[in-house]
Amino acid sequence: MSVVSGIDLKFDDFVLKVDQWEIADQGVTALVGPSGAGKSTLLRTLLGLYKCPEMKWLYKGLDLAALPVADRRLGVVFQTLDLFPHMTARANIEFALRARGVSPAEGKKHMDQLVEILHMQSYWERKASVLSGGESQRVALARALVGEPRLLLLDEPFSSLDQDLRVEARTLVKNLIEHFKIPTLLITHDAEDVSALASFTARMADGRILSG
Amino acid sequence: MRLSLGAGFVALMLAPYAIWFSVINEWSPIEPAYLNSAIGNSLLQAGLSAGFSVLVGLVLTFSILSESGVKRIHFFEAALLLPNLLPPLVIILSFLSWSKWIGFYPYGMWSVVLVHVLLNAGLVAVSLNRVIRTKALRLAEVAWVLGSNRRTIVWRVVLPVVKRELWILFVFVFGLCLTSFSLPLLLAETRSVSLEVAIFDTIRMRGNWSQALFLAAVQALLLLFLALKMPRLVTSQNIKDSGGSGPLGFSQLKILVFLPALFLVGGWMAGLSGGKLVVPKDFLPSALMSLSIGLGVGGLHLLLFLILVYLVPLGFVGRFLNGYLAPSPALIGFGFLLLPLSSEPWAFLKLILALTLISLPLLYRWLLHGAFENLANQVEVARVLGASSRQIGNEIVWPQVLNPLLKCCGLAAIWASGDFALSSIFLRGPSTLPLLIQDLIQSYQIEMAMWLMIPLMVIGILCYFFFVGAGRYVRG
Numbered sequence: 079m080s081v082v083s084g085i086d087l088k089f090d091d092f093v094l095k096v097d098q099w100e101i102a103d104q105g106v107t108a109l110v111g112p113s114g115a116g117k118s119t120l121l122r123t124l125l126g127l128y129k130c131p132e133m134k135w136l137y138k139g140l141d142l143a144a145l146p147v148a149d150r151r152l153g154v155v156f157q158t159l160d161l162f163p164h165m166t167a168r169a170n171i172e173f174a175l176r177a178r179g180v181s182p183a184e185g186k187k188h189m190d191q192l193v194e195i196l197h198m199q200s201y202w203e204r205k206a207s208v209l210s211g212g213e214s215q216r217v218a219l220a221r222a223l224v225g226e227p228r229l230l231l232l233d234e235p236f237s238s239l240d241q242d243l244r245v246e247a248r249t250l251v252k253n254l255i256e257h258f259k260i261p262t263l264l265i266t267h268d269a270e271d272v273s274a275l276a277s278f279t280a281r282m283a284d285g286r287i288l289s290g
Numbered sequence: 291m292r293l294s295l296g297a298g299f300v301a302l303m304l305a306p307y308a309i310w311f312s313v314i315n316e317w318s319p320i321e322p323a324y325l326n327s328a329i330g331n332s333l334l335q336a337g338l339s340a341g342f343s344v345l346v347g348l349v350l351t352f353s354i355l356s357e358s359g360v361k362r363i364h365f366f367e368a369a370l371l372l373p374n375l376l377p378p379l380v381i382i383l384s385f386l387s388w389s390k391w392i393g394f395y396p397y398g399m400w401s402v403v404l405v406h407v408l409l410n411a412g413l414v415a416v417s418l419n420r421v422i423r424t425k426a427l428r429l430a431e432v433a434w435v436l437g438s439n440r441r442t443i444v445w446r447v448v449l450p451v452v453k454r455e456l457w458i459l460f461v462f463v464f465g466l467c468l469t470s471f472s473l474p475l476l477l478a479e480t481r482s483v484s485l486e487v488a489i490f491d492t493i494r495m496r497g498n499w500s501q502a503l504f505l506a507a508v509q510a511l512l513l514l515f516l517a518l519k520m521p522r523l524v525t526s527q528n529i530k531d532s533g534g535s536g537p538l539g540f541s542q543l544k545i546l547v548f549l550p551a552l553f554l555v556g557g558w559m560a561g562l563s564g565g566k567l568v569v570p571k572d573f574l575p576s577a578l579m580s581l582s583i584g585l586g587v588g589g590l591h592l593l594l595f596l597i598l599v600y601l602v603p604l605g606f607v608g609r610f611l612n613g614y615l616a617p618s619p620a621l622i623g624f625g626f627l628l629l630p631l632s633s634e635p636w637a638f639l640k641l642i643l644a645l646t647l648i649s650l651p652l653l654y655r656w657l658l659h660g661a662f663e664n665l666a667n668q669v670e671v672a673r674v675l676g677a678s679s680r681q682i683g684n685e686i687v688w689p690q691v692l693n694p695l696l697k698c699c700g701l702a703a704i705w706a707s708g709d710f711a712l713s714s715i716f717l718r719g720p721s722t723l724p725l726l727i728q729d730l731i732q733s734y735q736i737e738m739a740m741w742l743m744i745p746l747m748v749i750g751i752l753c754y755f756f757f758v759g760a761g762r763y764v765r766g
Binding site: 125126127147148149150151152153154156158160162163164165173174176177178179221222225 | 667668670671672673674675676677678681685686689690
């Protein structure tokens with residue numbers, strides 16, 4: 079388990095307060111709740127994108143909250159995917175490898191593995207701006223995973239996909255997580271995401287964790 | 291490192307104020323009647339200019355809203371923005387040429403207002419076109435389907451929805467006109483001086499720097515008030531094909547789009563037809579000096595914008611630039627004169643820096659802020675992935691802002707190569723083409739001045755394509 083504590087953030091009309099919360103260090107922990115509950119704000123706080131000096135996040139004896147954003151070594155896929163549109167699918171993933179300082183030989187091994195699992199061969203050299211929703215999502219997942227992050231954080235990753243693609247994408251993500259054995263935090267408001275993927279569930283409302 | 295670089299950038303922008311306040315120790319209040327008159331004239335001139343610019347801009351907006359094809363909209367926008375893309379001297383000369391053709395020289399506040407409207411109405415129209423397409427076009431279509439006529443749609447749907455943006459544009463143009471220096475310097479009457487011209491006159495005619503500082507402080511307070519009152523204009527960066535002229539298509543107004551361009555070209559043709567080119571003896575060194583000023587200012591813009599690229603996410607620097615109105619050119623010009631080192635190369639370097647401090651905040655707000663803002667999400671993801679500021683700057687920001695950034699440098703270079711107001715403060719004699727042209731205007735040789743505008747325009751175009759071409763080379 080990793081333990082998050084001491085989050086107390088005030089915004090204009092919203093307070094995020096988490097005294098203590100445990101995230102499983104294996105499988106998928108789903109954080110569910112209605113829109114406006116504060117799920118994405120909590121995720122951004124965990125990533126270090128919001129400053130929260132009182133926060134602690136103990137993960138395998140290390141306080142991740144005390145580290146700068148880059149050194150937390152987290153993988154993230156936002157709802158908007160945010161691929162770098164001027165780069166190809168390959169360049170998006172190579173960017174993450176360089177950012178983590180992975181050696182070219184080791185990086186190539188990781189990339190080949192991800193291309194194989196995610197079936198990205200056919201659009202590997204295509205610009206991100208012209209990829210379909212499903213293709214973009216695979217590239218975003220590969221980019222998040224290629225640097226071997228401590229945890230994978232997924233913020234409503236299926237909401238921009240249509241119904242058929244969602245089913246396929248859930249299966250894909252499940253296989254990936256099992257293959258890489260990476261602990262994952264899934265933010266969602268979709269019950270089907272939870273039933274398909276989650277090993278543990280926490281509920282959130284009005285800026286507080288209610289259970290889990 | 292990033293914090294000190296950002297603080298240094300902001301300090302550089304504010305340097306002219308710091309120079310004045312550190313060099314002048316004595317505050318000498320100006321005569322109340324002169325001060326009141328200067329403030330009154332400035333507010334009236336800026337208010338009338340902004341009001342008419344927004345009004346004419348609104349009419350021009352409806353002329354461009356009838357277009358649906360993206361390429362044609364961009365062409366129309368370019369036609370509307372033509373006066374903004376050229377040095378103010380071109381507009382002044384066209385105006386004087388028309389005046390001479392008509393046989394009536396309307397020097398004074400109204401001529402300044404008229405030229406301000408010609409300069410800014412197109413800018414207002416282009417901004418409003420994007421705002422209406424983003425915020426009001428779909429609403430107008432719903433109202434149209436529900437059976438409303440076009441008049442009702444404009445008055446009851448579109449205008450109420452864009453009321454805030456109209457106010458923002460008014461305040462923006464008001465700020466530009468309040469610090470307008472070159473136009474009032476050439477066109478205003480001596481008895482109705484604005485704050486800007488009063489600062490110039492107080493130093494040049496009376497030699498009283500402390501009174502000029504008092505006037506500059508009053509103007510700075512007005513600018514600060516405007517900056518605090520000015521929220522950001524949110525418009526779509528990309529125009530999409532709207533698939534038809536729709537309920538806002540007043541196609542009979544379309545010809546108005548070319549009005550500013552026709553005014554410029556017509557004035558020029560009228561001027562050229564009345565005289566012939568006589569090459570002045572200082573032509574070549576003046577032309578080379580204008581070229582150097584253009585390239586120098588464009589280059590310094592590039593350097594400062596590059597700092598911004600590596601500061602992304604911009605944080606307080608972005609907020610500062612988005613709300614900052616550059617101080618008056620007279621304040622910057624004379625402030626830099628107060629610094630030591632006034633010999634030839636230093637005067638040139640001071641001129642380059644002064645011109646940059648004036649145009650950079652305007653160009654950032656106009657063309658770059660949106661481009662930087664659009665990258666915010668990508669930069670966040672890159673940070674989470676572990677990328678350094680250098681990697682983010684090199685691989686994410688630079689490739690995606692290269693085009694607008696180099697266009698800004700090119701535009702700054704065009705404006706700088708055509709500057710005469712600040713050049714007259716720093717340089718001795720008619721040592722640039724615009725200064726030669728200014729001499730000709732003041733001796734009523736409008737036709738000769740028109741002929742000299744041709745090489746000046748060529749220099750401006752060369753400067754522009756030097757920077758935009760450099761972009762192609764970098765991408766290649």
